[in-house]
Amino acid sequence: MTTPGGPPIIRDFEFIMLGTGTSAGVPVIACDCAVCTSTDPRDKRTRCSAAMRFTDPSGNPRMILIDTSPDLREQSLRHKFDRCDAILYTHNHVDHTFGLDDIRRFNAVMRAPIDLYADSHTMQHLHRVYQHIFKRDQNINDSFVATLLPHLLDPDRPLDLHGLRFTPLRFLHGRLPVLGYRIEALGRHKRIAAEQPKPLPLAYCTDVSAVPPQTWGLLCGLDTLVLDMLRFRSHPTHLTVDEAVRIAEQVGAGQTWFTHMTHDIRHAELNPELPEAMALAYDGLVLGDAAQGG
Numbered sequence: 001m002t003t004p005g006g007p008p009i010i011r012d013f014e015f016i017m018l019g020t021g022t023s024a025g026v027p028v029i030a031c032d033c034a035v036c037t038s039t040d041p042r043d044k045r046t047r048c049s050a051a052m053r054f055t056d057p058s059g060n061p062r063m064i065l066i067d068t069s070p071d072l073r074e075q076s077l078r079h080k081f082d083r084c085d086a087i088l089y090t091h092n093h094v095d096h097t098f099g100l101d102d103i104r105r106f107n108a109v110m111r112a113p114i115d116l117y118a119d120s121h122t123m124q125h126l127h128r129v130y131q132h133i134f135k136r137d138q139n140i141n142d143s144f145v146a147t148l149l150p151h152l153l154d155p156d157r158p159l160d161l162h163g164l165r166f167t168p169l170r171f172l173h174g175r176l177p178v179l180g181y182r183i184e185a186l187g188r189h190k191r192i193a194a195e196q197p198k199p200l201p202l203a204y205c206t207d208v209s210a211v212p213p214q215t216w217g218l219l220c221g222l223d224t225l226v227l228d229m230l231r232f233r234s235h236p237t238h239l240t241v242d243e244a245v246r247i248a249e250q251v252g253a254g255q256t257w258f259t260h261m262t263h264d265i266r267h268a269e270l271n272p273e274l275p276e277a278m279a280l281a282y283d284g285l286v287l288g289d290a291a292q293g294g
């Protein structure tokens with residue numbers, strides 16, 4: 001038995017759905033389908049990523065990103081981000097990593113390096129693609145590039161950051177192992193807080209096609225599940241609408257939000273058809289005590 005950690009040591013927590021679209025985004029280039037031409041803002045989906053904004057135990061404002069989508073610049077402007085304290089990656093795909101260059105602006109504003117956490121496969125990809133950042137001494141000109149502190153993430157060990165605990169969750173994305181995160185507020189003595197602020201505990205699980213047996217236990221007792229849901233037709237590396245709903249039912253979170261959707265999904269059509277406590281996420285959705293939520 002663990003001693004409860006008392007009240008959370010963070011305040012004003014918000015979980016922000018920055019982007020809820022698949023790798024091509026919605027609208028898709030050169031498509032005139034009903035969703036791509038929809039005037040419903042919930043049908044406009046930038047590439048998939050999320051952020052947390054909160055006040056840390058020392059009273060400092062914090063912002064932590066999960067993934068850096070190619071739309072990071074637009075997403076940051078939309079939410080008026082003026083800092084970035086850490087980046088956690090789910091996997092190496094370009095729709096989740098190709099915004100990393102834009103992080104340099106936060107370096108300039110904060111005058112500090114930024115912590116980056118990724119598993120070894122993703123870290124290798126980042127070092128290969130972003131040689132101008134990670135092998136800066138080889139640049140011909142010393143241009144303005146991001147200053148990052150890379151940390152190798154052990155998928156079997158939780159990571160405590162600024163009053164939050166991130167427990168990596170192993171998923172399969174086709175044949176590629178990827179990570180999700182279970183996010184909880186810490187209380188005293190580095191223990192999970194007895195009472196979690198909304199929408200925690202939250203599990204962020206994008207780019208998923210299968211849940212390995214050892215991961216189910218880490219999806220227990222969730223207030224909020226954010227889960228991959230690509231489209232209606234089957235796909236080798238993502239969950240379909242039916243598969244995602246089935247997994248969400250098994251997990252039984254207080255509320256499930258689906259993400260990473262293609263232009264096959266029209267918000268106003270599918271959202272009302274979903275089971276209770278499940279809904280389609282949309283860009284700009286903010287989850288938290290102070291937020292509207294829906």
Ligand SMILES: [Zn+2]
Pocket residue numbers: 022023048093095096207260
């Ligand atoms: Zn993706």
Ligand SMILES: [Zn+2]
Pocket residue numbers: 027028031032033034035036037263
């Ligand atoms: Zn379309």
Ligand SMILES: [Zn+2]
Pocket residue numbers: 091093173207
């Ligand atoms: Zn992917």
